[in-house]
Amino acid sequence: MDKKSKALEKNQAAKVAVIMGSDSDFPTLKSCIKLLKDFGVEVQAMVCSAHRTPDKAAEFAKNAEKNGIGVIIAAAGKAAHLPGVLAAFTTLPVIGIPIKSSTMDGLDSLLSIVQMPTGIPVATVAIDGAENAALLAVQILSGLHPELRAKMKDYKKKLAKKVEEKNNDLQEKLKEI
Template structure:
C-alpha cells in the first residue's frame, strides 16, 4: 500500500503537510515529490510511469492558481487522484477559487476527486477511506479513529452543558 503526494511548488509544501501527517497516523507508506506540471512535464510523465510500475494505490496532488497538476496527472495514469486546491496569499488573487475550479471542472474521462481549499487533511483522510476498502487492517484503524473523534466531540459537548 502506497500513496504518493505530489506538490506543484515548494511554496505549497506547508499546506500539504497535513496530508503527510494523516498518512503517518495510519502508517501508510508515502513518498512526496515537488514537480511543476508546466515546467517539468517530461519529468512528471517519467515519475508517473515509475509509480504505475511500483503499484502505487493513490495520488494526492496539491496545486494552486490554475491548478493543472491533478488534471495532468489524471490524464497520464489510471491511478486515482485526489486534488487539493491550494490558496497561497502570495500568488492568488481569487482566494483559491481558481484552483478549486480547475480541479473540479475536469472534462469527461479525466476524473479527479477534490477536497476543500487547503484541506490536505481531508485529502489524506479520503485516501484512507478509499484504501480501507482494500486493506482490512486499515479499515479497522479507520473505524477506531472515527470512534475516537466521536468520543472526543461528545466529551466536549458534555463539558458545555
Template sequence: MSHKKIGIVMGSDSDLTIMREAINILKEFGIDFDVNIISAHRSPERAHAYSTEAEKNYEIIIAGAGGAAHLAGVIASLTPIPVIGVPMLTSGLGGLDSLLSMVQMPSGVPVPTMGIGKSGAINAALLAVQILSISNEQLRQKMVLYKKNLSDEVARKDKKTREELKLL
C-alpha cells in the same frame, strides 16, 4: 524507487505546509508514502515521467497545487490509478482558482477534489486510507477507530460547553 502505497506530489515547495497535513494522517495510519515537487507548467517533462510511471510506484496519488492548478489533472490523464486533488489557498482568489482548475475536469479524466487548503489535505489522506481499506481489514479497523475518536471529541466538547454555560 521502492513501491509506496501513496504518492504525494505538489506543484511548489510553498504547498508543503498544507500538504504536511496529509503526510501526518498517512503517518498516523502507518501508510508508506513518497513526496515529490513537480510543476505541471514549469517541469512538464518531469510531470509526464512521474505520471506514466505512477502505476508501478503507487496505488493512489494525492496532488496539491495552487493557482492554475493543473497538476492533478495532468497526472490523472496519464495514469490509471486514482489521483485525489487538493486545491491550495491563493492570495488572489482565495483558492477558488485552484478549486475550479481541479474540479472542472473533462469526462473520462476524474479527479476527486477535496476542499481548499488544510481540511482538503486532511480529507485527501483520509479518502486514500478509505480506498486502501477496501482490501485491508486492519486499515479499515483503524479508520473505524479514527471516526469513533472524532465522535468522542465532539461529545467531550459538547459536554464542556454545556458545563461552561451551566446547562448541565
C-alpha cells in the same frame, strides 16, 4: 487479473504519492503526510510542476502503479493543473488539493481541479483540505488493505468522542448562565 496478481496486490504495502506543484505547498501538505504515516501508509513526496516539468509529471504518473503507488494526492495553486495532468497519464485514483493562493483565495485553484473532462476524474477536497485528502486516500486503499478500514473506524470513534466531550463542556457552561 489472475489470482497471482491479486495476491501480489494484497501483499503490497499501502503507498500514496503526495505531489506538490511547489515547495511553498509543503506547509499545507505536512498534515496530510503526517496523517498518512499515522495510519501506517507509506508516503512518497515530491515537487513536480505541470507547467515547468510536464515531462517529469507525465513520466511519474505513467510509472506510479508499477512503482507500487495506490493513490496519488496532488496539490497545486493558481491554475492548478497538476492533479488533472497526473490523472491524464494514470488509471490510479487521483485526489486534488486546491491550494489557497493570493488570487481569489484559492477559488481559482478549486475550479481548475474540480472541472475535469469526462474520462479523467480527479476527486477534489476543499481548499487546503490536506487532512481530508489523506483520509480519502486511506479509505480508497482500505479496499485492498482491510487493516486501514479498522484504523479508520477507530479514527472516527475518536472524532465522535471529541464531539461528545465538547458537548459535555457546553452543557456545563450552560448551567452557569
